[in-house]
Amino acid sequence: xxxxxxxxxxxxxxxxxxxxxxxxxxxxxxxxxxxxxxxxxxxxxxxxxxxxxxxxxxxxxxxxxxxxxxxxxxxxxxxxxxxxxxxxxxxxxxxxxxxxxxxxxxxxxxxxxxxxxxxxxxxxxxxxxxxxxxxxxxxxxxxxxxxxxxxxxxxxxxxxxxxxxxxxxxxxxxxxxxxxxxxxxxxxxxxxxxxxxxxxxxxxxxxxxxxxxxxxxxxxxxxxxxxxxxxxxxxxxxxxxxxxxxxxxxxxxxxxxxxxxxxxxxxxxxxxxxxxxxxxxxxxxxxxxxxxxxxxxxxxxx
Amino acid sequence: xxxxxxxxxxxxxxxxxxxxxxxxxxxxxxxxxxxxxxxxxxxxxxxxxxxxxxxxxxxxxxxxxxxxxxxxxxxxxxxxxxxxxxxxxxxxxxxxxxxxxxxxxxxxxxxxxxxxxxxxxxxxxxxxxxxxxxxxxxxxxxxxxxxxxxxxxxxxxxxxxxxxxxxxxxxxxxxxxxxxxxxxxxxxxxxxxxxxxxxxxxxxxxxxxxxxxxxxxxxxxxxxxxxxxxxxxxxxxxxxxxxxxxxxxxxxxxxxxxxxxxxxxxxxxxxxxxxxxxxxxxxxxxxxxxxxxxxxxxxxxxx
Numbered sequence: 001x002x003x004x005x006x007x008x009x010x011x012x013x014x015x016x017x018x019x020x021x022x023x024x025x026x027x028x029x030x031x032x033x034x035x036x037x038x039x040x041x042x043x044x045x046x047x048x049x050x051x052x053x054x055x056x057x058x059x060x061x062x063x064x065x066x067x068x069x070x071x072x073x074x075x076x077x078x079x080x081x082x083x084x085x086x087x088x089x090x091x092x093x094x095x096x097x098x099x100x101x102x103x104x105x106x107x108x109x110x111x112x113x114x115x116x117x118x119x120x121x122x123x124x125x126x127x128x129x130x131x132x133x134x135x136x137x138x139x140x141x142x143x144x145x146x147x148x149x150x151x152x153x154x155x156x157x158x159x160x161x162x163x164x165x166x167x168x169x170x171x172x173x174x175x176x177x178x179x180x181x182x183x184x185x186x187x188x189x190x191x192x193x194x195x196x197x198x199x200x201x202x203x204x205x206x207x208x209x210x211x212x213x214x215x216x217x218x219x220x221x222x223x224x225x226x227x228x229x230x231x232x233x234x235x236x237x238x239x240x241x242x243x244x245x246x247x248x249x250x251x252x253x254x255x256x257x258x259x260x261x262x263x264x265x266x267x268x269x270x271x272x273x274x275x276x277x278x279x280x281x282x283x284x285x286x287x288x289x290x291x292x293x294x295x296x297x298x299x300x301x302x
Numbered sequence: 303x304x305x306x307x308x309x310x311x312x313x314x315x316x317x318x319x320x321x322x323x324x325x326x327x328x329x330x331x332x333x334x335x336x337x338x339x340x341x342x343x344x345x346x347x348x349x350x351x352x353x354x355x356x357x358x359x360x361x362x363x364x365x366x367x368x369x370x371x372x373x374x375x376x377x378x379x380x381x382x383x384x385x386x387x388x389x390x391x392x393x394x395x396x397x398x399x400x401x402x403x404x405x406x407x408x409x410x411x412x413x414x415x416x417x418x419x420x421x422x423x424x425x426x427x428x429x430x431x432x433x434x435x436x437x438x439x440x441x442x443x444x445x446x447x448x449x450x451x452x453x454x455x456x457x458x459x460x461x462x463x464x465x466x467x468x469x470x471x472x473x474x475x476x477x478x479x480x481x482x483x484x485x486x487x488x489x490x491x492x493x494x495x496x497x498x499x500x501x502x503x504x505x506x507x508x509x510x511x512x513x514x515x516x517x518x519x520x521x522x523x524x525x526x527x528x529x530x531x532x533x534x535x536x537x538x539x540x541x542x543x544x545x546x547x548x549x550x551x552x553x554x555x556x557x558x559x560x561x562x563x564x565x566x567x568x569x570x571x572x573x574x575x576x577x578x579x580x581x582x583x584x585x586x587x588x589x590x591x592x593x594x595x596x597x598x599x600x601x602x603x604x605x
Contacts, residue, residue, distance in 0.1 A: 014506055015425030019418050022477050023433060029474045030440040033448035040450060095339060098332050109336050111591055112343055118587035118594060119347075120535035122553045123576040127346045130366055130569075141363030176343065184595060185602065188307040230602050237444045240537035243557065259446050260541070263453075273450050280447040287442045291435060294603045 034280065041273035048267040060274035070275065072250070073258040076167040080254060081235040083171035084178075088231055089224075091175055092182020099183070100190040110187075114180035121177070125244020128173040132245065134158035166251040174241055178234065182227050189223035190216065229290045233283050255279055305596040350580070353573040354378070361570035377574040381559075393555055393575055400534065400552035401582065403465045407472040408529035411480045414473065415525050416518060419484020420510050424496055434485070438603070441478035449542045456543055465550055467543050472533040480525050483600045487521035488514065520593070527590055528597030531583045552579055 041060055043053035064070045095113055099106050116124075131142040136156045140148060144156040159169035193216060201215045239256040246252045248261050255275060263272035321329065353361050357374035382394040421427070422434050452471070456462040491514065499509040540551035559575045587594055 012425065012427040015421040016427040018425075019421045019433075022414060022418050022437075022481070025474045026437055026440050026477055029452070030443065030448065031436075033451045034443070036451035037447050037449075094335075098336050098339075103329075103332060103336070105336075109340060111588075112340055114591065114595065115347070115584065115587055116343065117598060118531055118583045118591075119580045120537070120553060120556070120583065122535075122537050122556050123579040124346060126572045126576040127349050130349065130363060131346065133363055135363065139364065141366040145364070145367065173346075176346065180343075181598060184308065184599060185604065188305070188599070188604075191307040191310045226602055226604055233442055240553075243537070256444070256446060263450060263542075269450050276444065276446040276449065279444045283442060283444055284439075287439065291438055291603075295435060 037273045037276055037280075040269050041277050043270055045270045046268045053270070056270075060270045061278075063271070064274055064278065069250075069253070070255075070258060073253045073255050076252065077236070077238075077254040079167035080171050080174070080238065081232070083168045084174045084235050084238075085228065085231045087171060087175040088178045088182050089227055091179040092227070093186050095179065095183040096186035096190060099187060110183070113183055116177040117180055119177075121173075121241045122244040124173065124177075125241070128245045132159035132169055132172070134161040160246050160252050167254070170242060170245060170252055173245065174235075174238065177241075178231065182231070185223055185227055185230075186220065189220045193219045225293075226290075229286055232286050236279060236283050305592075305599050308595070347580075350573055350577045353570060354577045356570055358568055358570045361568075361573065363569075377570045378578075381571050381574040381578060393552075393559060393578065396550070396552045396555035397578065397582075399465060399550070403469050403551075404472075404530055404533040407469045407476070407533050408526045410469070410473045411476045411529045412522050412525045414477060415480025415484045416515070416522070417510075418477070418481040419486075419488050419521070420514055422481060422485040423488035424491075424493070424514070425506055434481070437478040437481055440475075441482070441601070445475065445538055449538075453542055462543060462545060463550070468533075468536075468539060468551060471539045471543060472529065472536065475539075476529050476532070479528065479597075479601060482603075483525050483528070483597060484518070484521050486600065487518070487524075491517060523590065523593045524596045524600075527586055527594050528600075530586060531594065531597075534583050 040053075042055055042057055044050065044056045044059075045053035099109065103109075133140070133142040133144065134157075135141060136144050136158075137148070137153075140156065143159070147153055147155045157165065160166045162169065197215055197219070198211060201211045206215070237256060238254055239260070242252055242254055242257050243260075248257050253261070256279065259272050259275040259279065262268045262275060349366055352368070352370055353366065354377060355370040355373050355375065357376045358380060360371075360374070382392070384392040422430055453462070456467050461467055495513055496509055499513055500506075504512070535553070536551070537553040537557070540553045541557075544550040544554060556575060556579050559572065
């Protein structure tokens with residue numbers, strides 16, 4: 001009982017005072033700054049020379065729709081997101097499937113599969129820039145060279161310099177980095193399934209593949225949901241990976257990179273903030289339902 | 303919770319018996335697949351390491367995968383100091399400076415997180431759950447959505463060239479995740495412990511200091527490592543808040559290094575610089591990977 005929130009102020013006011021600084025910081029620097037961003041996005045502050053910006057409503061947003069550079073960046077983001085989510089989910093799931101029963105050396109494999117998550121993408125950009133180099137045949141280095149060596153030379157291509165595939169090519173390093181995360185989530189999902197379920201199915205004479213198909217996989221649906229949400233929101237934010245490999249080149253620009261360019265090179269804060277707000281809305285769209293789902297689950301488990 | 307599940311031993315390994323031919327085949331298949339994936343995952347770091355040992359000039363794309371002919375460390379001191387190649391800045395200084403500010407921000411974050419976590423788990427106030435949810439949302443936002451006002455603010459205050467701006471940014475925007483990790487950790491401590499303290503007329507602060515805090519070491523390690531890694535690897539705040547100055551954070555220095563300040567690109571130096579920048583977080587991961595994983599999984603709210 002002592003821990004229930006009581007109506008008597010004296011029991012909780014102390015704790016509240018301790019978190020007031022954090023609440024203020026989050027209120028100002030998260031929510032206040034978002035509000036300020038929205039405000040700038042509705043003004044005509046399109047260059048550094050405009051000292052007293054005027055209110056222009058949603059003009060900057062409608063401008064984005066007809067801005068081919070923005071739609072190009074958006075298209076790239078969709079392509080990137082598609083391959084990144086599909087590739088990372090499948091790769092992580094396969095890794096979990098290979099490890100889930102327990103195997104000698106599991107710790108060894110798992111540690112290696114997860115190390116990419118600890119490394120800066122700006123630093124890894126140098127290597128991926130090489131691995132995804134567009135030279136082919138005798139001049140090839142990187143992946144093109146590897147493909148030749150294993151007899152898949154016909155798969156060589158110009159990766160992030162290709163006309164339509166640039167955004168897809170940059171999903172490869174992203175998959176490399178995040179597959180371990182998905183592995184960890186799915187592996188925990190597998191290990192969370194009570195052993196009785198598996199045993200019962202086995203006693204009933206179900207084959208191993210049927211056990212996976214009808215007993216284990218359905219249990220992993222919530223995990224899959226979590227995986228998709230996490231990957232989706234990570235993908236929307238992708239920024240340093242792109243910059244590290246290909247800078248702000250037009251071919252591989254995504255929304256976050258275009259936002260940076262608008263803000264820094266063009267000093268167009270109105271456009272920069274409008275793009276940022278679009279990004280925020282996209283993420284809110286997937287994160288808010290997710291937060292509600294997680295909180296509902298937590299309350300049910302109590 | 304999720305992190306503990308990973309450590310759980312699967313039953314299949316516990317009751318081992320003689321394997322049938324089919325099982326034997328699958329075991330070999332699994333090892334072969336795991337090894338294949340291992341090679342794919344290790345390849346980029348392999349390329350970094352071998353090419354950082356080939357000196358300054360012997361590094362070409364076509365022999366990217368070849369082992370070095372001998373161990374040539376000459377690229378290391380040049381990458382560290384900038385040498386004649388990059389007179390404008392020194393990566394070594396940047397590394398030291400970044401290490402200094404990243405450690406500071408991690409420690410401050412951990413202290414704040416611990417206090418917040420205690421309140422949100424064991425000393426709730428009316429509306430604390432709603433406030434906590436609002437914190438959580440702050441964890442997921444794209445920081446672009448706060449960046450321009452933030453840039454204006456630090457520029458107007460004239461502190462946009464200071465490394466302390468980055469300390470503050472990482473502390474403030476790290477509040478949600480640090481609070482979450484501590485709150486989940488403290489939620490697993492039985493309420494009875496605190497009730498016993500209250501019965502003994504100990505104050506809530508006393509209880510925190512003498513009961514909760516001594517139990518908190520694992521959560522501190524998780525938060526310190528998490529904040530260290532994310533601040534070290536951060537590029538977004540560094541590039542916006544310091545205007546991309548190569549002299550402040552290691553991320554922006556590296557970018558300047560890679561894109562090159564001279565006309566000629568020295569791949570050997572680039573590879574060495576990249577490896578140098580990756581080493582601190584990699585070392586932390588090698589020794590404390592388990593705790594890093596916990597931080598990672600809390601980020602999905604499933605920790």
